[in-house]
Each structure stands twice: as structure tokens, then as C-alpha cells.
Amino acid sequence: MAQEKYPKVTKYPKNLNNINIGVVFFAVIGIYIIISVISYFRKEHIVGYEVQEGSLSTNNIYEAIALRDEEIVESDTAGYVNYFAAEGGRVAVGNLVYTVDESGQLLEFLKSQGSDEVFLSDEDLSELRSQIVDFSSSFDEHDFYTVYDFKVGLDGTVQKLSNNSILNNISTLNSGNSALQSINYKYAGDTGIVIYSTDGYESLTPSDLKAEMFDSSSYSKNQLINNALVKAGDPVYKLCTNEEWSIVIREDDPDKVQEMVDSGYIKVRFLKNQNESWGKVSTVSNPEGDTFVVLTFTNSMITFCRDRILSVELISEDEKGLKIPNSAVSNKSFYLIPKAYVIKNNDNTSGVLRNKFDEQGNETSEFVNITIYNENDTEYYVDMDELRSGDTLIMPDSNERFAVGKQDTLVGVYNINKGYPDFRQIRILYQNDEYSIVKSNTMYGLSVYDYIVLDVNAVDNAGEADSQ
Known part of the structure; x- marks a missing residue:
């Protein structure tokens, strides 16, 4: 009875002939696709780069110290100084530069005469506007101390313009008044550019400079304030008497220094206003053994006469042609x-x-x-x-x-x-660390808008790699 209720079951091996050939086919294709995808991502692909025209400059930015022929003029009289010559402007021998009010009663006298009001002309306003625009274009938020220099300079300009108006009023008033008789008129003894500040660099030569002087954060100057009280022997202004001037930079790399000297002249871009000028190159060493590069100019002194520390960019090369990355060479x-x-x-x-x-x-x-x-x-x-x-x-x-x-x-x-x-x-005209400038339209060479391989490592030694 038990055998009828539970019959014996015999297990047979599977027949391999029943395997679906379609499953095998798609499995092979799947493996092939996986291998192809892995190979694709592991393979170094060719990336194209469109050749464009361009220029390549080797630029170096330095903090430079400006040196000029500067003569400090000292007061021979004690009193209150009022300036009448424009700072940064040229004066000739005999031009009025400033006055010294020994009594200090000039302002009160003008008020009593009803002559203290000042009206600025369009030319005066243009001078103020130009000074503001120059500061705005060169302002760097990391050098906030320049704001104070700008404030002092702007105050001086306003007071100078005011003084010019006062001077006109003085001539119309009673010259016999004691307040007016105490005014001493001071005239320029030489031709030059007037500056109303001192900083101790006036008599320095390039060989007198020290390495720490090139740190702009440690630089300070004494602004000469209008209507300030001075005593005999105090500086009242300085005069830049020669159009030839120099900037001095510090470069520790002897190879770069020699390269500059060999070039003879270097194009300099002044970052303050983007002006460019060619400077004659020379070198000088100080007693401590530091070597400085001196760039001498015969123009533009009046533009930078109020600046001692200048940010400059030396443009040693400026080649134009087809610009390509060095990775393609x-x-x-x-x-x-x-x-x-x-x-x-x-x-x-x-x-x-x-x-x-x-x-x-x-x-x-x-x-x-x-x-x-x-x-x-x-x-x-x-x-x-x-x-x-x-x-x-x-x-x-x-x-x-x-x-x-x-x-x-x-x-x-x-x-x-x-x-x-x-x-x-290709014929390389100039090269830096990243790009090369090559001559265009040469026989067997490149033309603008050609496509080249960006990285030569993607091409095998025979140049037969497939483009992806």
C-alpha cells in the first residue's frame, strides 16, 4: 500500500541540446559590449583644439621704486603756508608757489571783507574730477592706506583752488592793511614740477636702496598740508627738476637679470594707468650685495611725479602668430x-x-x-x-x-x-610654460582654424591612433 501511495521518482540529467542558442548569442554580445565599454574608458582619446591667432607675452610684475632729481625747498619764514601752484604742475623761475602768513589773520580778514566765498570754474572742477577718476581706476582694496593719501591730496587740491580765488580777492583789497602786509610771497627759484610731500627718498640713488624698501606696506610719506603752521627750515614743497627719471626693481634670479641687461631696453607697463614706455636697462648693487635693475626713462615723469612706489609689468616678449598649447607639440x-x-x-x-x-x-x-x-x-x-x-x-x-x-x-x-x-x-616664434606662438601659413605647416590634437600622448609613435 505504501508503494502505491508514494511511487518512486527517477531524476534524469538535463539534455544539453535544449540550450537556447539565442541566449548564448546575446550573452556573447553582452560580454563584447562590456569589454568595449571598459576599453573605451581606459583608452586615451584624441581631443581636438582649434588653432587661433594670438599673441604671447612674458610678463613680470614688480613693485618698483621711482627715483627722480628732487630738490626740497625749505621755508625761510615762520607762519601759515598757503599753496598756489598746482601739485604735479610745472612752474617756471619766478612763478608764485606759496605764501607765508606770519600773523595768521588772513582768513579772518577776508571774512570781515566778505571775500571768503569761493567759486570754482569749469577748469577747476575738471581738475578735481580727473584726480578722482585716477584714484578710482587704480584703487586696490588690499592697499586701503592709499585712501588716506587720496583724501589728503584732494584736500590740498581744493584748498589750492580756494587759495587762487583768495589771491584774486587780496589784490582788490586795501594793500595798506596790516593783515595783508604780513603775507610773504614765495616764488620758484628753478623750473620743475611741484610736489607737496616728502618721504626721505629725495636724495637716494639706486645703490642707496635696501631690499626692505621694496615692501609698499612699510612705505610712508609726509604730506605737506595747506594752511599749516611752519617754522623756518621746515620743508614746504619739493621740485622735480629733470624729465629723466628711473624706476628700480629687485630681481633675485641672475639669469633673468642678465636677460634684461642683454635686451638693452624693456617695455614697461605701469599698472596705475596702463601707460607703456620703453626703459633703458642697467644694474646696480648696494653695499649689502643686493643687485637691482634700473630702468631709465626720458618721458612720463610728470605723470608719476607724485608716486614713489609703482606697480609695473615688464613685457619682455610680444610675439604674434598662431597660438597653440605646448601639450600639442x-x-x-x-x-x-x-x-x-x-x-x-x-x-x-x-x-x-x-x-x-x-x-x-x-x-x-x-x-x-x-x-x-x-x-x-x-x-x-x-x-x-x-x-x-x-x-x-x-x-x-x-x-x-x-x-x-x-x-x-x-x-x-x-x-x-x-x-x-x-x-x-611648425616654426615656433616664442614659447612659455603653457603656450607656443608659431608662424602661420608656412609650407607644410598650420593655418588659422586648423584642428590639431590637443595632447600628443593620445597619438601612438606612428601617428596612427584613431580619432574618437
């Missing part, structure tokens, strides 16, 4: 083939006759197409993949032979206009 070797052995076809293709032997050992020749990448007076540069070292070439219409083997290297990039890397020679 490569070196490639070529066979040198005499021009007499190269045959030029009407379809602009080229080739050579190569000597060979047939199966019976008879000497014959074959035509081999070649690609020319450059040339000199007597030879063509030919791709090494198209010929073999030791090949014997036959000169057309002659029995002369040439053995392939001579090589040379060209500097170039890989052009991908046709979808595959094709080497093109």
Missing part, C-alpha cells in the same frame, strides 16, 4: 631623400622608384608613393612608415642609386582636419 623623425630621386605627379602626389628583385632574382623597380612633410635646399622629409632603412632608390632616367637611412627630426603637431592625425611641421 611633438618631435617626429623622418628620412631625408635627395630631391633628384623624388617624382612629382600632376595630381600633386609624390613618389620614388625603389629597387627590388622578382622571384627569379631579376632586378626590377617599383613605384612607391611618399608623403613630403618638409624640405630643405636639396632634400625632402619623408614619413618613415613609407620606406625602410636600407631601401635602394633609383634616380629617374639614371643608374644612380641612393640608400635610405639618413634621418632628421621635425618639431610639429598632429593635424586632424581629415579625421585622422597627420603630422605638420
